[in-house]
Amino acid sequence: MADRRFTNTTAVRQLVLASSSPRRRELVGMLGLSLPVLVLSPDSDESTPADWSPVRIVEQLALRKARAARTLLPNSADRESVIVGADTIVVLRGEVMGKPVDVAEAHRMLSGLQGTEHEVYTGVACIHARDESQESVSHRLTRVTMKTLDDAAIHRYIATGEPMDKAGSYGIQGRGGVLVERIDGCYFNVVGLPVSLLSDMLAEFGVDVL
Incomplete structure (x- = not known):
């Protein structure tokens, strides 16, 4: 990857993760x-126009989350932070799948995914808390x-409760991993x-992982 470090980058003394997801917390860890890592759960508008592409959806929502977290940093010390926002969606034959609103929707999503290939997009935004000119967004x-599943298996998986806070109604890092063929x-x-990707983006802010 080409060196894209911002010039005159303001010193970064903290990383702020703008996410309530325990999975993202673990990955940052x-x-x-x-x-030091500060975790915030900002409220941001997650509505998007129907004609937005999956890439635009995840990149813009990730950026909204990061910008919303910026407003929650009143202390001057916290302003010397790089804020990370992220958003994930599942796309099946052009249909965007977020988190299911209820069990019925989880069942519909999982029934549609079984035996098929789908796409998972994650947008990542890194912004400097103090310097609004320093923003980087990618995906x-x-x-x-997915394996071909029978209806009984789908119901048993939903009964674990795992699908209810996952885009596309499954978690590859949990029991949902057994549903994935490749x-x-x-x-x-x-x-x-x-x-x-995150490590490359943090390097732009002078934060080296390796």
Whole structure:
């Protein structure tokens, strides 16, 4: 990857993760950063126009989350932070799947995914808390092929409760992993945060993982 470090980058003393997802917290923890990590759960508008592409959806929602977290940092010390926002969606034959609103929708999603290949997009936004000119946004795409499941297996999986807070109604890092036949692309992208991409983006802010 070409060196895209911002010039005159304001010193970064903290990483802020704008996410309530425990999976994203764990993945950030994997990086072993020397910086302290602050986790915030900002409220942001997640509505998008019907004609937006999957890439635009995840990149813009990730950016909204990061910008919303910026408003929650009143202390001057916290302003010397790089804020990370992320958003993940599942796309099946052009249909965008977020988190299911209820069991019936989880069943519909899982029934549609079984025996097919779908796409998982995660958008990542990194912004400097103080310097609004320093913003970087990107995404990753992973293709996932699911096993063919019978209806009883789908119901048993839903009964575990795992699908209810996952885009596409499954979690590859949990029991949902047994539903997956193969993937083409980044595994961590399907979990919800492509760590390889994130490390490259943090480097733009002068934060080196390795």
